[in-house]
Amino acid sequence: MVDQASLVERRLLATARIGLLTVAVAMQFGFYGAFRLSAGTAIPAAEMPVYATLGVVAVGCAAGLLFRTRLLAPLRWVGVTVLLGCSAAMSSILTLDPVPRAENWSLGVIGWYGVALLFDVRLGWVAAFFGVHTTLLVWPVVASGAPLSQLSAMAITVVAVVVFQFGVALSALLVRALATAAERTAREEERLRISEEAAVATAGHRARRYADLRVTTLPLLAGFAAGELDPRDPTVRRLCAVEAARMRRLFGESEDVEDRLAHDLGAIIDVAERHGASVHLSVRGSPVEVPAPVRRDLLAPISEALVTAGSDARVTVLHSPDTVRVSIRCAAPELPVTRPDTVEFTESVSNGQLWMETAWRSR
Amino acid sequence: MAITVTVVDDHPAILAGIRAWYALADPPVEVVAAGASVGVAWTPPGDKADVVVLDLNVEHEAVSYRTTVRRLVDAGRRVIVYTMQEDEDVALSCLDIGVSAFLTKAEGNDHLVAATVAAAENRPYLAPALAGAIVANRQAQQPKLSDREREVLTQWFQCESKQLVADRMSITPRTVGTYLDRVRLKYANVGRPAPTKAALLARAIQDGYVDIDEL
Numbered sequence: 001m002v003d004q005a006s007l008v009e010r011r012l013l014a015t016a017r018i019g020l021l022t023v024a025v026a027m028q029f030g031f032y033g034a035f036r037l038s039a040g041t042a043i044p045a046a047e048m049p050v051y052a053t054l055g056v057v058a059v060g061c062a063a064g065l066l067f068r069t070r071l072l073a074p075l076r077w078v079g080v081t082v083l084l085g086c087s088a089a090m091s092s093i094l095t096l097d098p099v100p101r102a103e104n105w106s107l108g109v110i111g112w113y114g115v116a117l118l119f120d121v122r123l124g125w126v127a128a129f130f131g132v133h134t135t136l137l138v139w140p141v142v143a144s145g146a147p148l149s150q151l152s153a154m155a156i157t158v159v160a161v162v163v164f165q166f167g168v169a170l171s172a173l174l175v176r177a178l179a180t181a182a183e184r185t186a187r188e189e190e191r192l193r194i195s196e197e198a199a200v201a202t203a204g205h206r207a208r209r210y211a212d213l214r215v216t217t218l219p220l221l222a223g224f225a226a227g228e229l230d231p232r233d234p235t236v237r238r239l240c241a242v243e244a245a246r247m248r249r250l251f252g253e254s255e256d257v258e259d260r261l262a263h264d265l266g267a268i269i270d271v272a273e274r275h276g277a278s279v280h281l282s283v284r285g286s287p288v289e290v291p292a293p294v295r296r297d298l299l300a301p302i303s304e305a306l307v308t309a310g311s312d313a314r315v316t317v318l319h320s321p322d323t324v325r326v327s328i329r330c331a332a333p334e335l336p337v338t339r340p341d342t343v344e345f346t347e348s349v350s351n352g353q354l355w356m357e358t359a360w361r362s363r
Numbered sequence: 364m365a366i367t368v369t370v371v372d373d374h375p376a377i378l379a380g381i382r383a384w385y386a387l388a389d390p391p392v393e394v395v396a397a398g399a400s401v402g403v404a405w406t407p408p409g410d411k412a413d414v415v416v417l418d419l420n421v422e423h424e425a426v427s428y429r430t431t432v433r434r435l436v437d438a439g440r441r442v443i444v445y446t447m448q449e450d451e452d453v454a455l456s457c458l459d460i461g462v463s464a465f466l467t468k469a470e471g472n473d474h475l476v477a478a479t480v481a482a483a484e485n486r487p488y489l490a491p492a493l494a495g496a497i498v499a500n501r502q503a504q505q506p507k508l509s510d511r512e513r514e515v516l517t518q519w520f521q522c523e524s525k526q527l528v529a530d531r532m533s534i535t536p537r538t539v540g541t542y543l544d545r546v547r548l549k550y551a552n553v554g555r556p557a558p559t560k561a562a563l564l565a566r567a568i569q570d571g572y573v574d575i576d577e578l
Contacts, residue, residue, distance in 0.1 A: 280469050282492060284451050284520070285499030316521050320498050320513070327521035348531055355522045355531075 008186075009179035013120045016175055018065060020119060020168070024112035025058050032105040046093045050086045050106065057082055057113055079117045083110050084132055091136045096144045098154035107137060107158065111165040119172050126169045130162050202292050217243045237275075238335075241307040245271040259287040261295055261324065262317060268299060269315065272306040277313055277330070279306065285319030288362045297340035298326050298358045301347075305354055308333040319362075327357040365391040366483040369409035372418040372445070373399035377468070381416065381475065388476045401431050404440065413483045414463070416475070419446040419453070428453070429460060436461040439558045441482045445471065451496035458493070458550050461557025467492040473523065485559075485566040487547035495520035497546065506549035515542040541572075548573055 028051070036043055043051055057079055064075055090106040110133060118126045138158065142151065220236075220243060223229035229236050248267045262283050269279045290298065305328050306313055313330035332354040339345050344359040370381050378397050385392040396409030401417065403409040415435055419428040435442050441463045446453070454465050463482035466474050467490075474490045481488035489497075494516040497508075508516075518528040525536040532539070548567050551560040567573050 282449060282467075282469075282495060282520070284495035286501065314521075314523060316495065318495055318499060318517060318520065320517070321501055325517065325521070329522045329524075329527075346531075348527070350527060350530060353527075355527055357521060 008182050009176060012175045012179050013172065014065060016172070017116055017119050020112060020116035021058065021061055021065070024109060024116055025062075027105070027112055028054055028058070028109045032109070044093075047090070047106075050089050050093075053082060053086055054106075054109060054113065057117075061113070061116060076117050076121070080114065080129060083114055083117070084129070084136070086110055087133045087136045091140060096141055096146070098141050098146055098150040099157070101137065101141065102154040102157035107133075108161050108165075111162060115165050115169045119169065123169065123173070126166065130166055134158060134162055198291065213243075213247065217247065238308050241271060241275045242304055245303045245307045259283075260292075261287065261290050261298065261326070264295060264299055265302070265315065265317065265326070268303045268306060272309075272313070275307055276310045277306060278311075279313045279315055281315045281317075283317040283319075285317075287319055288324065290324055290360065290362070294342060294360050297343045298324065298360055300340055301337040301345065301356060301358055302326050302328045304337040305330060305333055305356060308335065309354070322363045323359055323361050325357055325359045327355070329353060329355045365393040366414065366479060367393050367395045367412040368414045368416055368479060369404045369412040370394055370397040370416045371399075371401050371404055372397070372416070373420070374418075377418070380471065384472070384476050385479070388480070390480060392476065392479055401435075404435060414441045414443060414479050416443045416445050416479070419444060419448055429456065432457060432460050432462060436557050436559055441485075441559055443475070443478055443482055445475065449492070451499055454493050454496040455500060455502065459554040461555065461559045463559055463563070464488045464490065465493045465496075466490045470523075485562040486570075487544045487551070487563060487567065489519075489543040489547040491520045491523045494543065494546075497550070504554065506546075506553050508546060508549070512542055512546050515539055516546060519543060544572060 060075065061079065064072065086106070087110050090104065090110075094101045094104055111130065114129045114133065115126070118129055138154065141154065146154075220229065220239060223236075224231070231237065231240075245268045248271055262281075265281065269281060272279055302315065306315065309330040309332075311331035313328055316325075316327045318325045318327075330353070332349045332352050337347075337356070340358060342360075344361075345357070346359075347354070347356040349355075368385065370378060372378055372381070382394050382397075385394055395412050396403045398409075404412070404415045404417070409415075417432065417435070419432075432442060432444065443464045443466060444457045444462050445466050445468065447468050448454075449467060457465050463485075464478040466478055470490050470492055474488075478488040478490065498513055498516045498520060514532065515528060518531060519525070519539070522528060525539045528539045529536040544567075548564060551563045564573075
């Protein structure tokens with residue numbers, strides 16, 4: 001989900017940046033270029049290198065956006081350094097006459113490129129960029145001792161341009177807020193959808209389990225009622241033990257406890273111990289949430305082996321950071337256990353000892 | 364010469380059980396002092412024993428088990444914690460303090476004698492309950508274990524039989540033991556310094572288990 005969120009944010013920022021770049025390019029090549037052409041005057045030779053360098057910045061920025069949605073950080077800072085270099089160069093070329101200096105094309109164009117490059121970084125950096133850019137332009141005039149009236153006239157233009165551009169940079173905050181809100185809504189919808197699906201799955205699974213009981217438990221009871229089954233028969237007793245453990249687990253499922261897996265296992269061990277098993281349970285690690293269907297599949301084979309073994313048994317639950325493992329070591333039961341579908345299952349028998357593990361990847 | 368042991372446990376049945384196991388041990392192990400308080404490990408004849416077998420519950424609320432264990436370890440005593448506590452945090456903190464081995468009461472029958480002999484010789488011993496605690500360890504400060512080592516630990520915790528682990532992983536029981544020893548040594552090489560940890564590592568280097576570069 002985090003990836004999706006940042007994707008939304010990156011897309012929005014990239015779109016905004018393309019817009020800003022378009023403005024800068026239009027200013028430089030469209031308006032200023034057209035103005036020069038229509039006026040029939042070439043761009044002053046001294047300004048040409050700066051004009052060309054800014055063109056390179058525009059191409060670099062566009063290429064960066066074309067291949068990736070995000071500008072690489074080193075490229076960004078190289079671009080900013082180049083821009084400030086252009087700003088310093090222009091400042092040294094222009095005359096010290098305050099008003100023409102302020103109205104020069106470079107003030108606005110460099111500013112727009114700066115906003116495009118620095119759109120998605122902290123506002124402090126944008127402010128610092130404008131601070132340096134403006135100071136480079138204004139300081140020589142102040143240092144030359146221009147009168148206050150001239151400085152004020154210059155300030156009107158400079159402040160109007162720079163503050164407007166800074167205001168546009170501020171809108172990055174708005175874009176971020178929008179992205180966060182969109183992401184939160186998407187996440188909430190996803191969560192709802194998952195919990196609805198889980199509820200449906202659980203209900204379905206439970207219905208199937210009760211249906212299983214009808215198939216397995218009811219015939220046993222019917223057999224007893226009809227006198228066809230003999231409770232003294234070891235096979236019958238084993239079948240009863242398996243059914244008892246299954247029912248105990250099913251009834252325990254709605255109880256609200258912290259470690260559901262260990263709780264369900266406790267219920268099975270209860271039944272097994274009543275059938276003469278001596279069970280040692282070791283649980284390690286912090287419990288993680290295991291979905292009910294998975295929990296049932298993790299425990300079903302363990303339960304079958306445990307209640308039919310009737311011997312000493314070692315049962316372990318291990319919550320390692322990425323996997324939940326349940327294992328049993330006991331005397332090998334006569335009948336093989338049912339293999340689960342949804343969890344990993346490993347089994348080996350040696351010297352009459354069964355060692356079996358069910359495992360589920362929690363991550 | 365027999366390995367000498369001081370046993371600190373407040374239950375007479377446990378004391379009797381431990382004496383019985385040691386009586387059958389090879390090499391011979393002799394319980395030179397036993398009692399319900401850790402005082403027996405500090406006073407003659409218990410103060411000179413090679414190994415102290417300590418139940419964590421004996422001191423009740425007077426001092427924490429950490430303090431009790433730390434004092435013994437810092438005095439250079441080789442301590443085997445033998446406890447009802449299944450909690451992995453307790454096991455890992457005992458390991459960090461520098462105990463020679465950590466066993467739960469359920470493991471006594473199979474592991475206490477072997478752990479005692481190992482402790483007396485400054486050799487590593489890693490019983491299944493502790494293996495489980497190590498695999499489940501989520502603390503930030505822990506040695507890096509390989510996937511294979513984690514697999515051995517997990518299986519050793521589950522089945523308590525080196526032979527079964529060996530069969531499943533298609534290696535020899537001896538190799539299983541080597542994996543366990545290496546994990547134990549990695550834990551001796553991190554955290555709080557203790558004389559027992561240093562002795563364990565020194566012995567391992569001497570035995571050629573690990574070389575200094577690996578640590």
